[in-house]
Amino acid sequence: MEHKSWMRRAAFMIRNMRFQNKLLAGYLLACVIPLLGVSAIIFHQAAAGLEDSSQEFASLYTSQIRTTLNEFIKEYDKVTKSVLVDNELISRIGEERSLPMDELIIQKVAIQRLLMRVALLKPEISTVMLISRDNNVYQYTTTTSRVNENTLLSSEWYKRLRSSDDTFFITGLHDRSYYEDKGAGAVVTVGRVLFSYDGAYAGILLIDLDPFTLLQLDHDFVQARDKYGISVIISNRQKEIVYHSDAASGRLSWQQVLESGAGYIKDDGSHDLIILSGSTSQGNLWIKTEIPRTKLLQKINQIKGMTVIVILISCLVITLISLGLSYTITRPIKALRRSMKQAEAGQYLPIEKEQAGDEIGSLVHSYNKMIITIRTLIEDVYIAEIKQRQAKFIALQNQINPHMLYNTLESIRMKALVKDDEETAGMIKILARMFRIALGKEGRHHSVKHELDYTTNYLELQNIRFDNMFKLDIRIPDEMLHCSIIPLIFQPIVENSINHGFEDYSRPMHIEIEGVWTEEGEIRIRITDDGIGIPQEKQEELFALLEDAESDKYKLADNDVPESNRLGLKNIAERIKLHYGDRYYLKIRPGVDRGTTFEILIPKL
Secondary structure (H helix, E strand, C coil): CHHHHHHHHHHHHHHCCCHHHHHHHHHHHHHHHHHHHHHHHHHHHHHHHHHHHHHHHHHHHHHHHHHHHHHHHHHHHHHHHHHHHCHHHHHHCCCHHHCCHHHHHHHHHHHHHHHHHHHHHCCCCCEEEEEECCCCEEEEECCCCCECHHHHHCCHHHHHHHCCCCCEEECCCEECCCECCCCCCEEEEEEEEEECCCCCEEEEEEEEECHHHHCCCCHHHHHHHHHHCCEEEEEECCCCEEEEHHHHHCCCCHHHHHHHHHHHCCCCCCCCEEEEEEECCCCCEEEEEEEEHHHHHHHHHHHHHHHHHHHHHHHHHHHHHHHHHHHHHHHHHHHHHHHHHHHHCCCCCCCCCCCCCCHHHHHHHHHHHHHHHHHHHHHHHHHHHHHHHHHHHHHHHHHCCHHHHHHHHHHHHHHHHHCCCHHHHHHHHHHHHHHHHHCCCCCCCCEHHHHHHHHHHHHHHHHHHCCCCEEEEEECCHHHHCCECCCCCHHHHHHHHHHHHCCCCCCCEEEEEEEEECCCCCEEEEEEECCCCCCHHHHHHHHHHHHHHHHCCCCCCCCCCCHHHHCCHHHHHHHHHHHHCCCCEEEEEECCCCCEEEEEEECCC
C-alpha cells in the first residue's frame, strides 16, 4: 500500500510539473540514462582489460626474466666448466702437502692464472675462489678487499653448500661478512664442484656476484615494473632468496631481504596480489612475479575518476542544451499564456515577437490573427456605440443653443424679479448655472470641482423645492479638486440618496461628500447620507446591477430600457470600468440602522 501511495504521489507531482520542467527532465533522462549505461559498460570493460593487460604484461615480464636467467645459467655453466680444461691441475689440487716447495709455488701460480682467466671471461665477476678438498682457499679479486679464508669456511651458507648434491649451483643471498672490509650489502655465489679425471672430489669453484647482475632488463621493462609496482623474486632449489627486485630498486634493503628469508617465497593466498610463477629450463631457479592489486585499482580508479568527470561534463552540456531547447519551445507558449491572461483582462494585444516556423510558431500566428479579429470586432462595436452616443449628444447640443437658452432663462428670471418672485428667479439662476456646466463647449477637462459645483447647484434646487431640508457637507483636499473625473458622477448618487433616503419634512437630511487619498495615491470618494436607507429588496436589486456592470460594460445600450435606468447607478459603474479599468469601482455600503454610503475609487489624473 505504501508503495502504491508513493507511486500515486510521484505521478501527481509529475502531472503537475511545469511544462518546461517536464521537457527538461525528459531531455535529461533521455540523454543521461544511456550515457550512464554506456559509461558503466566502458568502465567495466576498461577495468577488466587493464587487469588482463597487466597479467599479460606480467607474463611477458616473467618470460623475459626466465629467458635472461636461462642465458645467465648457460653462460656461467660454461664459465665454471672452463676450469675443467686443465684437468691435470685440478687433479693436483689438495696434494699441496706432498709437493716440494718449488712445485707448490708453480701450482699456486698456475691456479692464480686459472682464476684470473675465469674472472676475465665476464666483466661483472669481481671475486673468484677455489677451495681444495683440504680446505685450502685460492682467490683472485679485482677489488681491494680480500676474502678472510677462515670466516668463509665457517659460514653457514658454505656449510650448506658442501652438503648439497648439485654439481653446478647458485646460492641464495648471503652477506659479505667474510670479506675483510665487512661491507654492507649481499652477494650471490655461483659455483661448481670440481672432480679429478678419476671422478674423485677435487674442490669447489666459487664466483661471487652482485645480485644486480642476475637480471639485465631494458629501460622500458624497468619503467613498467616501477609503474605497476611489480615485484620479482628469484629463489633456488633450496628455497633461498637469490634476487628481489624491491631490494634492487632501493625500496627494500638487502639486509631486510636477508632477514625475511623464505617469507618472500611463501604464497599466503592473499587476494591483494596477482601472482605469476615460472622456473628456468634446468630448474635451477624459481621465478615469482607479484602485482599489487592496489596499484592496479589505482589505475582503475583513475579511469573511474575520468569517467565521472566526463559524465559530469556531459551532463552539464546536456543540461545547457536541454535548457536551451526547452526555453525555445516554452518561450512562445509562455508568451501565448501571458497574452491570453491579458485577453481575459480585456486587453487584446497580439504577440509581437518574431516566431519560428514550427507548429508552435504557426499556433502563435493563428492566435495573433484571432486576437486582432476580436479586437477589431470589439473596437468596431464599441466605436459604433460611442459614435451613436456622441451623435445623440451632439444632436441634443445642436437642438439646444446654449446662448439662446441662457438668454431665455435670464429673461424669465428678470420677469420673475419684476413680479417680486425671487424664489422662481433663484431657481432659474441655478438651473442656468447647471446648464452652463453640463452643456459647456469650451473643451476644458472636467474636474472634481466642476462635478461638486454641479451637485451643489442641484442640491440648491432641491432645497428650494423641499424648504431647505438637505444639508451638504464637502470635505475634499484642495489638490484633489483639480483632478480630472468623468462627468455626472456625484449628482446621480445624491439624487438617489434623496429619492430613497428622504423620509419627510419632520427630519432634515445630511449628505456628506468626503475625498481621501489611498496608500497607492488613488482617489477614494465617499458620499454618505443619514436617510432612512435603501429597502432590502432595493439593495439586492442595486447589488445585482453593480455586479453586472463589469460584464455589461461593452454591451450596447438596450433601447427598451427606460432612459432613467440607463443613466442611474449602473451607468456610473459601467462608465468607471470603461474609462479607468476593472480595478476601479462604485460600491454601495448600507448603514446598520439608517443611511447609505456610496464609495467611488478612481485614479489620480
